[in-house]
Amino acid sequence: MKQQIFFEEESVSHPAGIPHPSRQTNVFRSAGRICLFAIAFLAPFFFLPITTDSVGINKLMIVSFLAVAGFVCFLGCIFEERKLEYPRSWFFFFLILFVVACALSSFLSVVPSVSWYGYLSQPDSFLSVATYAVIFFLAFFFFRHKDIRNVGILLSAGVLLASAAGFLQAAGILHGQNLVGSAIQWGILMVAGVAAFAGADPGELRRGRKWFFFIFAAIAAVVLFLLNYQLLWLAVAVFTIALAALRFEPKQQFRYAFIVIVLALFFTLIGPRLPVFAGVPSDARPGITATGAVVEGALQGWRILIGSGPATFSLDYAAFRPLSINGTSFWNTPFTQGYDFVLTLFATGGLLGFIIFMAMAAIIGKWFLDVQFLDTDHAMVLSAAAFLLLALFFYPASFAELAVLFLLLGLFVADASRREISFVNASRGMAFTISILVMVVAAVSLAVLYGEGQQYTAAVLFGQSTRLAASGSTDAALQKVDEAINLVPSDEYFRSASGMFLAKAQQVVSTPNLAPTVADAVQAAQSAAALNPWNPANWGNLGSVYEAVMPAASGADVLAEQSYQKAAALDPVDPEWDLAIGRVFVEAANLLPSGASANAIRETDWTQAETFFEKALSLKDDYADPRIALINLYIQEGNTAQAIGRIQELAQQNPLDPGVAFELGYLYYQNNQTDQAQQEFQVAVILDPAYANARYYLGMIYAQKGMTAQALAQFHAVQAFNPGNQDIENAIQNLEVGQPIFLSGSSSTASSSGHELSVPGTVK
Secondary structure, X not given: OHHHHHOOOOOOOOOOOOXXXXXXXXXHHHHHHHHHHHHHHHOOOOXXXXXXXXXXXXXXXXXXXXXXXXXXXXXXXXXXXXXXXXXXXXXXXXXXXXXXXXXXXXXXXXXXXXXXXXXXXXXXXXXXXXXXXXXXXXXXXXXOHHHHHHHHHHHHHHHHHHHXXXXXXXXXXXXXXXXXXXXXXXXXXXXXXXXXXXXXXXXHOOHHXXXXXXXXXXXXXXXXXXXXXXXXXXXXXXXXXXXXXXHHOOOOOOHHHHHHHHHHHHHHHHHHHOOOOOOOOOOOOOOXXXXXXXXXXXXXXXXXXXXXXXXXXXXXXXXXXXOEEOOEEOXXXXXXXXXXXXXXXXXXXXXXXXXXXXXXXXHHHHHHHOHXXXXXXXXXXXXXXXXXXXXXXXXXXXXXXXXXXXXXXXXXXXXXXXXXXXXXXXXXHXXXXXXXXHHHHHHHHHHHHHHHHHXXXXXXXXXXXXHHHHOOOHHHHHHHHHHHHHHOOOHHHHHHHHHHHHHHHHHOXXXXXXXXXXXXXXXXXXXXXXXXXXXXXXXXXXXXXXXXXXXXXXXXXXXXXXXXXXXXXXXXXXXXXXXXXXXXXXXHHHHOOOOHHHHHHHHHHHHHHHHHHHHHHHHOOOOHHHHHHHHHHHHHHOOHHHHHHHHHHHHHHOOOOHHHHHHHHHHHHHOOOHHHHHHHHHHXXXXXXXXXXXXXXXXXXXXXXXXXXXXXXXXXXXXXXXXXXXXHHHHHHHHHXXXXXXXXXXXXXXXXXXXXXXXXXXXX
């Protein structure tokens, strides 16, 4: 009886004189169903290697295009049938509220352009959320019970195609991003299929369908074995236990669920001892504590209600992530989502978005509690949807996962009670007004489709631009990125263009085109920062452009420092910005003219540089670059003792780096600490027997100590790496006849790389 109440469908009769749906209506309904079937098949695996993000951008675009096309078909049905059907469900009400809340949050976002579109790849942008809502409603409107099987087959086919690509990745045959979106999302979709199987009543399944699910479950087990995520195995076990308790325990029919539970718990226990497959791309995400700190920082003042805006978690993460937790550093690890989707939503959507989403989740949970009263098909759909929802509380989301979730939810409520607004008996004026309104909405939908097409065309042009730039075709790359910017001004496009202009400037350095090219680089970097002033990468990019033009532009050092300071303010725990500021002061000091009048300024610049290098080290003690910068600074200042101290610290952190051992030995050698230098050069040679530079200096020390045989051994080894080097040949000849070493390049020393002999400048 309860099952009938849950899926009671209101009968709708046709008034006298009003015909049943016309041929045009059938065409619209068929086209709308085809759009949804295509979404079911393409969402899990679709990709095209024509954009910078071959999976995320193309998946979102194809699904949103199909969703808008399906929505136009829905409007055609309204126009022809003169009625509007909508679900009699609180879930639909809260879904509309959720879309409105996302729109409000996007409008008041710290970066509205990012929140509305999310660079066409973010699963939590307004465009994505609106697409999910449209998919849900269209699935409700166009589908019925008879469509469940076809949707399941198409979804399974799409997931299996994505799995085939995943297996090729694991075998090392295919490289690149997982076609679902990430490795963990691949596993989640596979487990959703297993959840659907676990929700079935085996006695009601035909033999062919049973075999299909057995095969799918076997493939899912292989996928989970490859991924070996313990939390995912545990989620499978816990979810199946809950499903068995709610659906099968009253009927005492949980044989298949029992098998799933035992296997899931088994792999949960032995997971740490399973082999790791290097070919499977690993997923990284911030921990729950770090995500909590970001949420707390983002929800300040009035933003506690609406958050920072959809698709802006990466900006929140840069601004509010902790320096470290339990010794784990969070430097230079950009994340577009936090520990899971729900916590991410809390930061970006605020209390309003979070509460509405939790209300929708509660409704789905209530449906799941009544799963024992559902027929097999609806139980399978709800089981898969419930697991996808559960995963949002434990993992970041992908666009494919959310699109499939809302498609399944729409399919689930398609047979539920419906409400209808009929325009059949409306007055002529009212009917005409409604018809005009439907046409206006259809025109707006087509305009949205056109806008999405512009966004996508720009993304394709930008992808072409990056590939041309990588191949060295700078002019062609600039032309493509300019076309992309003309379609859609984006800070990402401007930032890339500034780098291309700098590359071109290096090509035209001795021509009259240098000045305008440099000006274009500066303007492009400024435009990126103006479009998205909350992104530290934009200010860092502007600082790097100013830094690059310091030798040619007076005052560029001040502008570079100011830009890096703004980046550091937005991303306070990233030592890269303080390192860059210190580097600017060093370069400014090097550009000063010689003479006593400039020495005071030079000393001040060096002091400032040291301060920022030390600050960078305080943020990340094991970061080698600022320590090396300090070593070079001390060498410039003539402070060999402090340089030695710093490189000793570097050697302690990198005991197996022959280059560090060589540099320390060279400083000892310059400071006449011969024994210490000999020891470090010996370490470098042990770590890298082909290190010609270390062997050269070791030979010099042996010769100074009168250890002729050892010195000859080192110089013969160097000669093998550098055949024809006259200095080495002279040294060998002099040693063999008992004369002092005299090299025409006796001031020549070596750099820290490989077999070549060269003049050392700075520590590498």
